[in-house]
Every structure is written in C-alpha cells, then in structure tokens.
Amino acid sequence: MLPQSDRIGKPRNGRPRGPDRSHGHYPGDMTMQRKTRSTTISAALLAGTLALALTGCQQGSGGEDRTLSVWLPPFAAEGAEKGDLALWQDIVAPFAEEHDVKVDITIVPWESFETRFLTGFSSGDGPDLGYMYAEMIGDYISRGQLASYEPYLEDADTDAFHFLDQGLYDGDQYGLPIVVGGARVVFYNNALLSEAGITTPPETWDDLVDAALQVEQNTDTTGLAMAWGEGGIGVMAENYVNFLWQAGGELVNEDGTAAAFNSDAGLKAAQFISDLRFEHGLLAENTTAMNRAELQAAFAAGEVAFAFGNDGDAPAYQEAGLDIGAVVLTDEEQYSFVATDVLVMAESSKNKELATELALFMLSGPSMDSFNSIADYPPISSEQTSDVNPLFADLYSTEAEILRQYPAVPNSSVVYTSLYENLQQMLLGQKTPQEALAAAESAANEALAQNAK
Incomplete structure (x- = not known):
C-alpha cells in the first residue's frame, strides 16, 4: 500500500506556467460570446526580464502618445531555439507597423511576477496591458487600477472566444483569457481497474x-491517493473546492x-474527505505529508489506481506507458476548477482603444497557435487550429460549462490558506469537519469583511 500541490504556468501549479492561480475563479458558464478580429501572426510567450521596443512612431500626427507597454511572464523552456522575447517580437511587429505604434514588451520572471505587478500598478508605472491570474483582478479593480474592455469591444471582436466569461468582473469584461487549463480531474489507471474487475469508471x-x-480488495495496489503535503490555491482546487462545488x-x-x-x-464535502481517511481507510496516515510530485510518481509507476490532479499531469502518465482515463466527479452538480489567466488593461493607459486592439491581436488564432508550440494549452478560441489532448477534448468544448474558476474577490487569499490549514488539521485528526470549517470561516470573514467598507 502507498502511504498516503497548481495554477497554470509556473511550477506552483504543477505545470510550467504558462489555470494553479490555478488560481484561479470563475463564474461557471464558459460559453462563447464574441469573436476576435481576423489577424495573421505567430505567437508565444517570452523568458527573462527583458524589454523590446518594436519599431513605429512614438507620437502620432496630433502629438498623441503612440507607445504601448506589455508585461508578460516567461513560458519558453530553458534552452529553447526561440525564447519568449523573440517570439513576441514576431507577434507584435506586424501590429506595430500597421498601427504606427511603438510596443514595449517586458518579460517578468515568475519569482517576482506578483510583486512587480503590485508595485507597478500601485505606482502608476505599470503597463498598458498585463498578464494576470483571473482571481487577481478583483484586488486591482477595487483599487481603480484596471479598465474594462467593454467600451472598446464589439460583438464581432470576441465571438470565437471559448472562455470569455472567465474574464468578467461584476458583468464587465476586465480580462481577456489568454491561458485556460489545469482542469481538476480524477485520473484512473485502466489496467488496475481491469485487474480489480471494474468495468465502468466511477x-x-x-x-x-x-x-x-x-481495487484494494482485489489487487496489491493503493486504491486512491491525494496530495495534502503542500499548501496552495491549486491544491485546494482539486482536494476540496471541486467537492464543494459538486455538492452545490x-x-x-x-x-x-x-x-x-x-x-x-x-x-x-469536508465530511467526504474526512471519511476517505478515517471511515474508508483509503487515505493513508501520511497523506498530509505527500506532495504532488510524490503522488505523480506513484501513479506513473502504477502503484495507485485513482489520483487527483490536473490535465497537465496527463502527458507524463501517458509517456510512462499508462492507459489512463480521467473523470470529473458528480454529486449534486458536476463542476471542475480550471485555471484562467487573462490580459488586463491598466486604467492609466493613455490609449485604451489602441491597447484593446493590441490585446485582440495577441489573442488571435494564429498568434495563439504559435504560442501553443511552446506552451501546450487548450485553444482559447475556435480560430485556433491547435489541438487539446484527446483525453480532455470534450471537457474543453462540449462540456466546458462544467469548468469554473475561483471568484475574483478582493482579499480572498485568506479563504484558501485558512481552508487548507484547517482541513489539514482535520485529516490529522485534530479537528472535526465542523470545527475545521468554522475556524476557516472565521479567518476568511475577517479578511473579506474589508470588502464591505
């Protein structure tokens, strides 16, 4: 028996970032709403802390400022033939030439990403366009630092987008999705299920x-494993929040x-998790110490029949030669967390209409197809030709309504940290499910009460 952790991009989500800030939120309906302008260009995201000024006039004929700045994180693998900066140079150069604009692109390392954005937007020295986790935008909107795209969009601009709802805040389009992925699922090993006599996945x-x-009764392998050994908003998505949403x-x-x-x-939801540990004995005593890497290694080695994770884990399992499946469970409802990252526009931007044009250009089908050559995420629009892993093709298309993100609520980080800490204590036998939720609620309410002021 095996003794019994991620947003999109950066390692904190379990995938090269560039969905886990994952994080995260998302009002659940992710149906298509508008359509991107027709453009041709190649795309991808850039690595390193660098700035690129693409040619074009800085001042228009009327003295109008014709400079746009964009902050992005790195996605290209170390040693890639073309890095993020060069890739984005290919992307925005046609736009700069056509619109007679200078585009400055800065690549912000993941380790300083959130701090750099916080200080930049707070000081007024931030970019015209920036890359944010969708759940981050509430804090920036509450401080008046982000502008809505709504006044500068027409329906035809975004008809092809699959996940536009994920960038909404109070009904306004404050974010345009650029990366959507990391859907939380339960993986299963078909060979182990067959060995145990299971013919239909749960x-x-x-x-x-x-x-x-x-599985545990009929094989020598572990039936189920969860990684509770590392905190984080991404781990909470697969280990508790999915259950919460599924319970209604x-x-x-x-x-x-x-x-x-x-x-x-x-x-x-909390009682179900507790029962996995204490009533059913499916979670081993040290589940609270297991991290995601250990869980992934055990599942890849064929030691576990069911493992909680996100779609970014699938390639490693498939490369290990496993015949796997994945399911989003159902209780009262069927929902799964998905991480959404968006392009936002600063309220301080001097040319919001032009900045919106640039954002749509960067998110066009050909641009995002090029981006997917270095960052394997599901297509964000029907204009893209790149494919998603067949295991999740339906989930990101015909079943996309079950994908949800974390709510974009200011001061919400305490919600996730308090839940994690208290549910950990529950799994250690130190608190009942009722006590864990009550303590987490108290801490969360203290922070969220600031939103009522």
Whole structure:
C-alpha cells in the first residue's frame, strides 16, 4: 500500500506556467460570446526580464502618445531555439507597423511576477496591458487600477472566444483569457481497474469510494491517493473546492464580503474527505505529508489506481506507458476548477482603444497557435487550429460549462490558506469537519469583511 500541490504556468501549479492561480475563479458558464478580429501572426510567450521596443512612431500626427507597454511572464523552456522575447517580437511587429505604434514588451520572471505587478500598478508605472491570474483582478479593480474592455469591444471582436466569461468582473469584461487549463480531474489507471474487475469508471463520489475499495480488495495496489503535503490555491482546487462545488456549495457570498463554504454543502464535502481517511481507510496516515510530485510518481509507476490532479499531469502518465482515463466527479452538480489567466488593461493607459486592439491581436488564432508550440494549452478560441489532448477534448468544448474558476474577490487569499490549514488539521485528526470549517470561516470573514467598507 502507498502511504498516503497548481495554477497554470509556473511550477506552483504543477505545470510550467504558462489555470494553479490555478488560481484561479470563475463564474461557471464558459460559453462563447464574441469573436476576435481576423489577424495573421505567430505567437508565444517570452523568458527573462527583458524589454523590446518594436519599431513605429512614438507620437502620432496630433502629438498623441503612440507607445504601448506589455508585461508578460516567461513560458519558453530553458534552452529553447526561440525564447519568449523573440517570439513576441514576431507577434507584435506586424501590429506595430500597421498601427504606427511603438510596443514595449517586458518579460517578468515568475519569482517576482506578483510583486512587480503590485508595485507597478500601485505606482502608476505599470503597463498598458498585463498578464494576470483571473482571481487577481478583483484586488486591482477595487483599487481603480484596471479598465474594462467593454467600451472598446464589439460583438464581432470576441465571438470565437471559448472562455470569455472567465474574464468578467461584476458583468464587465476586465480580462481577456489568454491561458485556460489545469482542469481538476480524477485520473484512473485502466489496467488496475481491469485487474480489480471494474468495468465502468466511477462517475459519482460513492462510485469512487466503491471502486477504490474494490481495487484494494482485489489487487496489491493503493486504491486512491491525494496530495495534502503542500499548501496552495491549486491544491485546494482539486482536494476540496471541486467537492464543494459538486455538492452545490460556494466559496464566498455574492458580494464577496463573507465566506459561504461553512454550509451544508461545504460540510458534506469536508465530511467526504474526512471519511476517505478515517471511515474508508483509503487515505493513508501520511497523506498530509505527500506532495504532488510524490503522488505523480506513484501513479506513473502504477502503484495507485485513482489520483487527483490536473490535465497537465496527463502527458507524463501517458509517456510512462499508462492507459489512463480521467473523470470529473458528480454529486449534486458536476463542476471542475480550471485555471484562467487573462490580459488586463491598466486604467492609466493613455490609449485604451489602441491597447484593446493590441490585446485582440495577441489573442488571435494564429498568434495563439504559435504560442501553443511552446506552451501546450487548450485553444482559447475556435480560430485556433491547435489541438487539446484527446483525453480532455470534450471537457474543453462540449462540456466546458462544467469548468469554473475561483471568484475574483478582493482579499480572498485568506479563504484558501485558512481552508487548507484547517482541513489539514482535520485529516490529522485534530479537528472535526465542523470545527475545521468554522475556524476557516472565521479567518476568511475577517479578511473579506474589508470588502464591505
């Protein structure tokens, strides 16, 4: 028995960032809404702290400032034939020439990413366009630092986008999705299920428990494993928030001023996790010490039948020769967290219409196809020709309505840290599910109450 952690891009989500800030939120309906302008260009994101000034006039004929600045994180692998900076040079050069504009692109390393954005936007020295986790935008909007794209968009601009709702805040389009991925799923090893006599993969919570127990009764492998050994907003997505949403619950109330997880649905989710450990014996005693890397290694080695994770884990499992499947479980509802990262526009931008044009150009189908050559994420629009892993093709198309992101609520980081800390204590046997949620709620409400002022 195996003794019993991610947004998109950076290692904190378990994938090269460039969905886990993952993080994260997302009002659940991710249907297509508008359409990008027709453009041709190559795309990809850049590595290193560098700045690129693409040719064009800085002043228009009327003295108008014709400079646009863009801050992006690095995505290209170390030693790649073409780095992020060179790739973005290919992307925006045609736009700069056509619009007679100077485009300054800065690549901000992941280790200083959030700090750089915070200080830049707070001081007024930030970019016209920047890359943010969708759940970050609430804090910046509350301080008046981000502008809505709405006044500068027409329906035809965004008809092809799959996930436009993920960039909404209070009904306004404050973010245009650029990276969507990291959907939280339960992976299963088909060979182990077959060995245990299981012919149909689980669909519900109860199905999962029954199947995992059947694996342990009929094979020498571990039925199920979760990684609770490292904190983070991404780990919470797969280890608790999916269950909360599937039970019909919510993280915060509608106006973002109080926690909502200490509810019947939230308790049902917490009790289910507790029961995996203490009633069913499916989570080993040291599940609270297992990190994602250890979980992934055990599943890849064929030692675990069911493992919680995100779609970015699939290639490693497939490369290990496993015949795998993946499922989003159902209880009262069927939902899965997906990480969404967006391009935002600064309120301080002197030419918001032109900045919007640039954002749409960067997100055009050909641009994002080029980006996907170095960062393997699902297409963000129907204009792209790049494919998603067949295992998740339906999830990112016909089933996209079940994908949700974290709510873009100011001061929400405490929600995730308090939940993680208290649910950890629950799995250590130090608190009951009721006590864990009550303590997490108290800490979260103290922070969220600031939103009511």
